[in-house]
Amino acid sequence: MSGSFSIDGVTVPFETGQSIMDAALAAKIYIPHLCHNPEFQPHGSCRLCCVTANGRTVAACTTLATDGLEVANETHEITTRRRLLLKLLFVEGNHVCPACEKSGACQLQAVAYHCGMLAPEFVHFYPKRAVDASHPETIIDFNRCILCELCVRASRDHDGKSVFNISGRGIDAHLTIDSPSGRLGDSRFSASDKAARVCPVGAILPKHRGYEIPIGRRLYDQESISQVGDVASHREQEDG
Amino acid sequence: MHTVQENDPSNLLQRLIGLQQAFRHIPSDAIDHLAESLGLSRAFILGVIQFYSFLHSSPRGEYDILFSDNITDQMQGSRLLAQRLASKLGVDIGRTRDDQRVTLDYTSCTGMGDQGPAALVNGHPITRLTMERVDQLAALIEQAVPLDNWPAELFQVSAGVERRDIVLNSDYKPGTAILRCLEEGAEELLRRLEQAGLRGCGGAGFSTAKKWRFCASTESAERYVVCNADEGEPGTFKDRYLLQAHADRLFEGMTLCAAVIGARRGFLYLRGEYRYLLGPLQQILQQRRENGLLGQAILGRDGFDFDIDIHLGAGAYICGEESALIESLEGKRGIPRNRPPFPVTRGYLGMPTVVNNVETLANAALIAQQGVEWFRSVGTAQSPGSKLLSISGDCERPGIYEFPFGTPISEILAACQAHHTQAVQIGGAAGRLIPPAEFNRTLAFEDLATGGSFMVFNQSRELLNAIDNFTRFFRHESCGFCTPCRVGTAMLTKQLGKVMVGHATSKDLDELGTLGSLMRQTSHCGLGQTAANPILDGLEKFPDIFQSRLRSTSFEPAFDLDASLEEARAITGRSDPGAHLEGGGV
Numbered sequence: 001m002s003g004s005f006s007i008d009g010v011t012v013p014f015e016t017g018q019s020i021m022d023a024a025l026a027a028k029i030y031i032p033h034l035c036h037n038p039e040f041q042p043h044g045s046c047r048l049c050c051v052t053a054n055g056r057t058v059a060a061c062t063t064l065a066t067d068g069l070e071v072a073n074e075t076h077e078i079t080t081r082r083r084l085l086l087k088l089l090f091v092e093g094n095h096v097c098p099a100c101e102k103s104g105a106c107q108l109q110a111v112a113y114h115c116g117m118l119a120p121e122f123v124h125f126y127p128k129r130a131v132d133a134s135h136p137e138t139i140i141d142f143n144r145c146i147l148c149e150l151c152v153r154a155s156r157d158h159d160g161k162s163v164f165n166i167s168g169r170g171i172d173a174h175l176t177i178d179s180p181s182g183r184l185g186d187s188r189f190s191a192s193d194k195a196a197r198v199c200p201v202g203a204i205l206p207k208h209r210g211y212e213i214p215i216g217r218r219l220y221d222q223e224s225i226s227q228v229g230d231v232a233s234h235r236e237q238e239d240g
Numbered sequence: 241m242h243t244v245q246e247n248d249p250s251n252l253l254q255r256l257i258g259l260q261q262a263f264r265h266i267p268s269d270a271i272d273h274l275a276e277s278l279g280l281s282r283a284f285i286l287g288v289i290q291f292y293s294f295l296h297s298s299p300r301g302e303y304d305i306l307f308s309d310n311i312t313d314q315m316q317g318s319r320l321l322a323q324r325l326a327s328k329l330g331v332d333i334g335r336t337r338d339d340q341r342v343t344l345d346y347t348s349c350t351g352m353g354d355q356g357p358a359a360l361v362n363g364h365p366i367t368r369l370t371m372e373r374v375d376q377l378a379a380l381i382e383q384a385v386p387l388d389n390w391p392a393e394l395f396q397v398s399a400g401v402e403r404r405d406i407v408l409n410s411d412y413k414p415g416t417a418i419l420r421c422l423e424e425g426a427e428e429l430l431r432r433l434e435q436a437g438l439r440g441c442g443g444a445g446f447s448t449a450k451k452w453r454f455c456a457s458t459e460s461a462e463r464y465v466v467c468n469a470d471e472g473e474p475g476t477f478k479d480r481y482l483l484q485a486h487a488d489r490l491f492e493g494m495t496l497c498a499a500v501i502g503a504r505r506g507f508l509y510l511r512g513e514y515r516y517l518l519g520p521l522q523q524i525l526q527q528r529r530e531n532g533l534l535g536q537a538i539l540g541r542d543g544f545d546f547d548i549d550i551h552l553g554a555g556a557y558i559c560g561e562e563s564a565l566i567e568s569l570e571g572k573r574g575i576p577r578n579r580p581p582f583p584v585t586r587g588y589l590g591m592p593t594v595v596n597n598v599e600t601l602a603n604a605a606l607i608a609q610q611g612v613e614w615f616r617s618v619g620t621a622q623s624p625g626s627k628l629l630s631i632s633g634d635c636e637r638p639g640i641y642e643f644p645f646g647t648p649i650s651e652i653l654a655a656c657q658a659h660h661t662q663a664v665q666i667g668g669a670a671g672r673l674i675p676p677a678e679f680n681r682t683l684a685f686e687d688l689a690t691g692g693s694f695m696v697f698n699q700s701r702e703l704l705n706a707i708d709n710f711t712r713f714f715r716h717e718s719c720g721f722c723t724p725c726r727v728g729t730a731m732l733t734k735q736l737g738k739v740m741v742g743h744a745t746s747k748d749l750d751e752l753g754t755l756g757s758l759m760r761q762t763s764h765c766g767l768g769q770t771a772a773n774p775i776l777d778g779l780e781k782f783p784d785i786f787q788s789r790l791r792s793t794s795f796e797p798a799f800d801l802d803a804s805l806e807e808a809r810a811i812t813g814r815s816d817p818g819a820h821l822e823g824g825g826v
């Protein structure tokens with residue numbers, strides 16, 4: 001079964017069972033998103049992909065496409081809302097973009113740019129979070145984690161290791177690592193895991209590869225995220 | 241019959257609650273043991289422990305005292321009482337004394353609004369706290385008197401009723417409804433519930449018959465019925481009353497539901513704050529088994545096998561949301577699922593599941609016994625029957641009230657003898673703040689829907705304190721899954737704090753409005769969607785309480801608050817939102 005619906009007036013075909021997001025990705029229409037990666041179960045937590053479908057606000061990644069649905073995606077109202085959501089993410093963590101290795105290849109930064117966000121204006125929470133450098137090949141900077149749970153899903157559903165978990169509640173929710181010490185170096189994580197290549201921001205980074213591609217020539221330096229898509233899919237290609 | 245094995249991972253939460261009770265925390269080696277026997281990772285288990293407020297990785301004191309911190313407790317002086325106990329015992333609130341004797345802390349509303357200020361001591365409720373009682377507690381603790389030997393009157397929870405109507409005036413005989421259902425058939429029962437127009441009493445008001453039908457019509461080998469006794473909404477305690485005084489009705493309702501949907505197993509999800517009811521409830525279940533109303537071949541009907549387990553919560557308001565409740569029943573963190581699929585198609589262990597509120601199930605049993613006309617004899621066309629209210633706050637007669645749907649707020653206020661009322665919060669922290677101009681509005685799904693919380697504030701109260709209390713409640717109870725609620729609730733408390741201390745400007749109010757509407761529109765579940773209600777209602781209906789605290793109102797003589805908030809709330813049509821949102825720091 002299949003059908004079609006519209007996104008901002010453009011007709012989009014879909015197969016039964018496809019979400020609005022899946023159908024949009026297939027049609028190369030960009031719906032801003034952070035916690036979605038088509039390789040994993042939809043999550044619906046970042047809420048950046050919220051669109052209106054027949055006037056109701058829904059998350060595009062967890063809402064099935066239906067025949068004749070009228071979806072609004074890049075309206076002024078929705079983009080304004082997205083800027084505010086992005087601000088909340090910037091406020092929550094510690095994102096010092098100019099000093100981040102991921103700068104230019106970070107989805108958070110790129111989506112923020114796409115949505116026309118210049119600088120976060122709220123007072124930051126400046127949470128005290130650590131950096132875990134215990135693993136020989138991979139470093140985790142918890143300051144940059146946006147709790148998208150892609151690493152959690154990848155490690156659990158793809159790698160079969162469940163190295164990553166979420167603990168705490170509310171604003172105290174945080175990423176944890178399954179090992180006796182709670183550190184990555186003591187866990188079953190390996191740099192060849194899928195979980196090493198799904199982080200949309202600079203929270204999980206390979207060691208010894210810093211600044212390999214000079215700033216100015218990175219993924220989103222050249223083209224907008226709405227054209228080139230997720231950083232994870234590019235990493236898959238690079239790594240073969 | 242399917243029973244859960246001791247080592248089934250879905251037992252994790254119940255096992256952790258047992259460990260917490262036995263050892264005052266979850267010891268590290270117990271976590272290793274659980275990880276091995278349940279086949280779960282250590283980090284997963286730690287994640288569950290850190291999700292629930294009543295589970296701890298480091299030991300609590302021998303006496304673990306939690307003061308109920310709802311606004312109604314505070315209005316009765318709870319904070320002073322807590323401070324007195326703290327100074328008597330020489331321990332800070334939020335800490336455990338060095339000798340491990342005692343821990344003091346605050347907790348979300350414990351459901352004793354009609355007999356507060358209240359606290360929990362090792363999970364047992366203590367009501368009607370006074371300075372004398374606090375001194376008595378301090379002495380008992382210093383003398384290390386075992387809890388079992390504490391004076392019984394400290395733990396008395398009264399189940400008085402201030403007003404009865406059709407439901408509470410009816411007698412009820414255990415088994416009548418089941419017998420009738422067996423005689424007349426499930427379809428006839430459904431038809432009766434449909435005609436009676438019974439709607440969910442947990443707040444959303446979904447048709448109960450429809451819910452049961454959906455579940456029954458989903459193909460599956462197993463189906464489940466769950467009674468939602470999480471009652472976490474601040475200011476509500478009517479389910480506590482029903483569990484205490486009419487548990488037979490709700491178990492009968494669950495059994496009827498089981499007959500209709502073909503469930504063999506049901507759960508009562510009991511909030512941790514009501515653990516004191518566990519023993520009595522289990523006795524009633526046992527009695528029902530002995531009377532052939534539960535177990536194998538109920539009332540002699542071959543193949544009608546159904547039994548009920550009680551699962552405890554552990555201090556998480558979000559677990560009242562039906563899909564989070566199911567996650568919690570499965571032993572996990574209470575994170576709401578994506579819906580659809582709804583529990584009626586994919587619920588507990590992925591099987592079709594009915595989740596109903598305590599009052600809904602009790603009413604279902606009564607309707608089966610008393611008939612359609614009896615139920616429809618009161619109420620409105622769209623909201624037939626009556627509603628139990630938990631009334632607390634500024635009134636002379638707080639307590640349980642049964643009112644027909646359609647009753648005006650003014651009549652309710654007169655009945656509970658509230659005077660000089662400034663506002664009523666209906667439906668709990670997630671509900672609505674109602675000013676006197678709207679006291680002619682009525683209690684009904686088509687007007688003011690409520691799960692049953694009804695908190696009264698008289699003119700001597702600073703309403704902003706109530707709004708602040710509710711906003712903090714949501715910050716504490718947000719599950720943390722989605723961005724707008726996780727960060728938004730933290731941001732709201734911060735921004736509101738700025739208003740409270742007189743540092744805010746009108747731009748900060750704009751920001752509150754904008755953030756609130758973002759949360760309302762984009763949050764993943766009902767908690768985040770309603771968490772800004774107190775602030776948004778306050779801004780709309782009581783603008784003066786905000787405006788009078790602003791830093792520089794005098795410099796903006798032409799400032800029209802209402803107009804600017806309208807704009808903020810809509811988000812739409814804002815030419816440059818950045819310009820409105822700046823100036824976070826003072």
Ligand SMILES: Cc1cc2nc3c(=O)[nH]c(=O)nc-3n(C[C@H](O)[C@H](O)[C@H](O)COP(=O)(O)O)c2cc1C
Pocket residue numbers: 439440441442443444445446468469470471472473557558559560561562563595596597598600601765766767
């Ligand atoms: C944050 C949140 C908390 C809730 N808490 C409760 C609760 O404590 N008790 C309850 O019956 N329903 C609660 N609900 C509503 C349930 O999700 C669900 O709608 C209800 O249990 C269905 O039963 P009913 O149809 O009999 O009302 C809550 C909903 C939300 C979003």
Ligand code: SF4
Pocket residue numbers: 144145146147148149150151152175198199200201203204
């Ligand atoms: S570390 Fe990266 S992938 Fe994992 S939850 Fe945080 S942001 Fe998402």
Ligand code: SF4
Pocket residue numbers: 558576717718719720721722723725726763764765766767768769
């Ligand atoms: S709205 Fe709040 S409680 Fe609900 S899923 Fe989001 S963070 Fe959790």
Ligand code: FES
Pocket residue numbers: 032033034035036043044045046047048049050059060061062
């Ligand atoms: S991409 Fe849909 S909620 Fe995150």
